[in-house]
Amino acid sequence: MDQFIIQGGRRLRGEVAVSGAKNAALPIMAACLLADGPSKLTGLPDVADVKTLSSLLGELGVKADHHDDTVELEVAGENDSHARYDLVCTMRASICVLGPLLAKRGYARVAMPGGCAIGSRPIDIHLRGLEALGAQIDLKSGDVVAKAKRLKGAEIFLGGPFGSTVTGTANIMMAATLAEGTTVIESAACEPGVQDLADFLNKMGAKITGAGSPRITIEGVENLHGTTHQIIPDRIEAGTFMVASAITNGEVKLSQVRLDHMMAVVDKLRQIGVIIEKDNGGAVISSRRRISATDVTTQPYPGFPTDLQAQLMTLLCLAGGNSVITEKIYPDRFLHVSELARMGANIRKEGPTAIITGVKRLVGAPVMAGDLRASAALVLAGLAAEGTTTISRVYHIDRGYEHIETKLAALGADIKRVNE
Ligand code: EPZ
Secondary structure, X not given: OEXXXXXXXXXXXXXXXXXXXXXXXXXXXXXXXXXXXXXXXXXXXOOHHHHHHHHHHHHOOEEEEEEOOEEEEEEOXXXXXXEOHHHHOOOHHHHHHHHHHHHHHOEXXXXXXXXXXXXXXXXXXHHHHHHHOOOEEEEEOOEEEEEXXXXXXXXXXXXXXXXXXXXXXXXXXXXXXXXXXXXXXXXXXXXXXXXXXXXXXXXXXXEEEOEOEOEEEEEOOOOEEOOEEEOOEOHHHHHHHHHHHHHOOOEXXXXXXXXXXXXXXXXXXXXXXXXXXXXXXXXXXXXXXXXXXXXXXXXXXXXXXXXXXHHHHHHXXXXXXXXXXXXXXXXXXXXXXXXXXXXXXXXXXXXXXXXXXXXXXXXXXXXXXXXXXXXXXXXXXXXXXXXXXXXXXXXXXXXXXXXXXXXXXXXXXXXXXXXX
């Protein structure tokens, strides 16, 4: 397994391009199951999750031709509609093939994703939504088996105890495009990835209005055709690099960033003293003083994203004063806390809340990545720490960041990937 070795203390300077958004690309790739004909996606991030989904789609009869940041996807055969556990368990987002398979083929068998490091990852709201569209749902030895001759439009509420569901909204929206009649999704997720998926589906001939708002209306159509689409930039990667610049007192320009997709993040970072200036189509991030402490609660979009909670926590470890982070989406998403403590951070966890007492410095140490965003947080800590930080199990970070060590090294970081 690979490790990162980081010598901390380097100020990051220069320009970095934000890659395409993993969490937009995955449901859009799954949506290609709905099309009669090929689709071409550009701006695809070179990350493990995209490769995993591409292999899964291959097993479902989709031909995928990848070159650079582009993939052409076309359904070549509909013989196999079983998404097996060995692939689904490595990437929970595989559940996004359920809606399109069911709508297009009338049958789908998809392994239940199970939990992961950030908590139990239920799909009860997905299944309730598909049943509302007329699907028969059974559970067979760990798989969801869904059947429907033709789905029928319905009014569906997708709210749950932690707000809406991003991939659940994607699944129901995709399934509803080929249903008979009109579907209204109430309490839909509003994330930019959901909006990008709706744009893609409408280019395929779907009739979707309201994406990006909590109420989405989908008028069913008979069929969808292939199309071309550029994936939106990744707001979570962008936020990660904003913290990288701030935590090293650097000056980094992000190109291809959509600040309008991350206003809660920009607002919070500016509140604590990070300077974020628009710069023709991009943004320049710098900080010239010690970061101030703050309180933040993760919320569904447009609130502060849970996927940047660990990265912000790392920055707040060095702030002047006490900060409080409350995790409202995944209450257990604190794997990074114990590893940051190994580097000298002073964090106390109380249920879904972490209290961070700012310290003057972090000190490099051997640490272990536990999940995608926790590992990004450890990289950020290593950049700021005195001395050497060794991060093992970096396969977690490769799931969602495109060559992060190359991008950081190009900004002046001393970071190397070595084989453990
Ligand atoms: C998406 O996951 C993202 N993944 C996650 O990013 C992100 O953290 C999450 O949305 C929240 O923003 C992709 O888009 C591929 P949810 P998803 O369904 O759709 C509960 C990353 O780091 N819930 O919106 O699986 C659930 O337990 C990943 O890139 C139910 O109770 O998340 C959670 O508490 C990690 N029942 C909350 O809702 C359901 O049926 C939000 O989950 C579905 C979800």
